[in-house]
Amino acid sequence: MKVVLFCGGLGTRLREYSETVPKPMVNIGYRPIIWHLMKYYAHFGHTEFILCLGYRGDLIKQYFLTYDECLSNDFELTGGSKEVRLYGRDIEGWKITFADTGLHSNIGQRLKAVQRYLGDDETFLANYSDGLSDLPLREYLDQFRQQDKIASFLCVRPSQSFHAVSLGDDSLVRDIRHVGGSSLWINGGFFAFKREIFDYLKEGEELVEEPFQRLIRLEQLAAYRYRGFWACMDTFKDKQAFDDMNARGETPWTVWKSAAETLATQPHQIRGGE
Numbered sequence: 001m002k003v004v005l006f007c008g009g010l011g012t013r014l015r016e017y018s019e020t021v022p023k024p025m026v027n028i029g030y031r032p033i034i035w036h037l038m039k040y041y042a043h044f045g046h047t048e049f050i051l052c053l054g055y056r057g058d059l060i061k062q063y064f065l066t067y068d069e070c071l072s073n074d075f076e077l078t079g080g081s082k083e084v085r086l087y088g089r090d091i092e093g094w095k096i097t098f099a100d101t102g103l104h105s106n107i108g109q110r111l112k113a114v115q116r117y118l119g120d121d122e123t124f125l126a127n128y129s130d131g132l133s134d135l136p137l138r139e140y141l142d143q144f145r146q147q148d149k150i151a152s153f154l155c156v157r158p159s160q161s162f163h164a165v166s167l168g169d170d171s172l173v174r175d176i177r178h179v180g181g182s183s184l185w186i187n188g189g190f191f192a193f194k195r196e197i198f199d200y201l202k203e204g205e206e207l208v209e210e211p212f213q214r215l216i217r218l219e220q221l222a223a224y225r226y227r228g229f230w231a232c233m234d235t236f237k238d239k240q241a242f243d244d245m246n247a248r249g250e251t252p253w254t255v256w257k258s259a260a261e262t263l264a265t266q267p268h269q270i271r272g273g274e
Contacts, residue, residue, distance in 0.1 A: 001046050001048075001121065001123060001124055001125055002046070002048045002049070002050060002117075002118055002119075002121055002124045002125070003038075003041045003046050003048065003049050003050070003124070003125045003126070003127065004049075004050045004052065004111060004114060004118075004124060004125065004126040004127070005024070005034065005037065005038070005049060005050065005051050005052065005126070005127050005129045006052045006107055006110055006111075006126070006127065006128055006129055007022060007023075007024035007034055007051055007052060007053060007054075007057075007060060007129045008022075008052050008053050008054020008055055008057065008101055008102070008103070008105065008110055009022075009023060009054065009055060010022075010054075010055050020056065020059075021056065021059065022054075022055050022056040022057070022059060022060065023129070023130055023233065024037075024060065024129045024130070025056075025059055025060060025063065026233060026239060028132075028233075028242045028243065028246050029243075029246045030071050030072065031071070031072055032063070033129070033130065033132065033233055033242075034051075034060070034129055035090075036132055036253060036254070037127060037129060037132060038091075038094070039090075039254070039256050040132070040133075040137075040253060040254075040255060040256065041125065041127075041137070042091075042093075042094065042256070043255050043256035044137045044138060046125060046137075047093050047094045047095060048094075048095045048097075049094065049095070049096045049097065050096075050097045050099060050114050050117050050118070051096060051097065051098050051099065052099055052101040052110035052111070052113065052114055053098060053099060053100050053101060054100070054101055054102055054103050054104075054105060054110070055103060057098070057100055060098070061098050064091075064096060064098075067090075067091065069086055069088075069089060069090045069091070070084065070086065072088075072090055073086050073087060073088035073089065073090060074086075074087040074088060075087060097114075097117050099113060099114045099117060101113040101114065106204075106205075106206045106207070107128075107206060107207040107208070108201055108204070108205045108206050108207040108209075108211065109203075109204060109205075111126065111197075111201065111207060112198065112201055112203070115198055118195065121195065122194060122195055123144075123192065123193065123194050123195070124192075124193055124195070125190075125191065125192055125193075126191040126192075126193060127189055127190055127191065128189030128232075129189075130189065130232050130233050130234065131188060131189045131190075131230060131231060131232035131233070132229075132230070132231060132232075132242075132253035133154065133156075133188065133190065133226070133228065133229055133230040133231075133253055134228050134229045134252040134253055134255055135154060135188075135190060135224075135226055135228065135230070136228075140152075140154070140190075140192070140224045140226075141192060143222075143224055144192045144222070144224075147222045149194075149215075149219075149220045149221060149222045150193065150194045150196045150197055150200070150215055150220040150221070151191065151192070151193050151194070151197055151212070151215055151220065151221050151222070152191065152192045152193075152221070152222040152223065152224060153187055153188065153189075153190065153191045153192075153221075153223055153224070154187075154188035154189065154190035154191075154223075154224055154226055154230070155185045155186070155187065155188060155223035155224060155225045155226065156185065156186060156188040156225075156226055156227075156230040157184070157185065157186075157227065157230075158184060158186050159230065159231050159232075185223075185225065187208065188226070188230050188232075189232065197211070200214045200215060228252075229252040229253065
């Protein structure tokens with residue numbers, strides 16, 4: 001099942017971090033958030049990716065064209081850098097399509113632009129590429145198949161430090177509480193679609209606006225409510241929170257880390273050598 005990753009936005013609320021790096025290329029540790037997301041999907045066997053590029057898409061292309069597996073794997077160096085033996089692999093077996101979908105395109109336009117790269121797939125996955133989760137993807141997809149709807153998305157509790165306010169007709173406050181403790185659910189940016197989604201997406205439309213409203217009227221839009229870990233990188237404060245978690249070794253989204261990988265001792269690749 002192919003995975004469409006929307007990674008062409010300007011990321012204006014992260015400009016204080018960098019004005020030149022697109023949001024999906026902002027690092028958590030020594031790898032960008034898009035890498036963490038792709039590793040997540042690959043863990044569940046989904047290794048065909050379609051990247052919807054826009055703002056500074058050249059940086060995303062260059063990152064993968066010059067990818068260095070040594071940065072996130074144990075390796076053995078011999079002969080004064082003449083020979084490198086990796087004890088793990090990152091992106092072996094991945095297939096990545098890089099598609100320029102426009103600098104100012106919205107999500108709906110970007111999705112429409114990569115329709116041809118989906119081939120004959122009846123279903124596919126999609127993601128905003130700015131959030132991470134430990135969502136049990138197999139369970140989510142099982143529910144999607146059982147519900148037999150055209151579209152589904154992850155529904156989560158908001159994690160931002162805002163307060164939801166309830167007002168009466170007299171403008172007096174009836175209730176105020178942190179959004180995480182309210183009854184509010186939000187779109188978590190993880191999607192599953194049947195290819196029929198394109199029948200409800202018209203030229204220039206934003207995906208979650210007019211198309212989703214049409215699906216709602218037809219009872220063809222479902223949500224998967226999840227109370228586990230989810231967080232997005234929307235602001236510089238969010239970036240710092242991810243960095244703090246990574247520094248503490250608290251990274252629940254890294255579901256691919258297994259005992260088998262940790263105990264691996266045999267070299268997987270030889271790079272260099274004469």
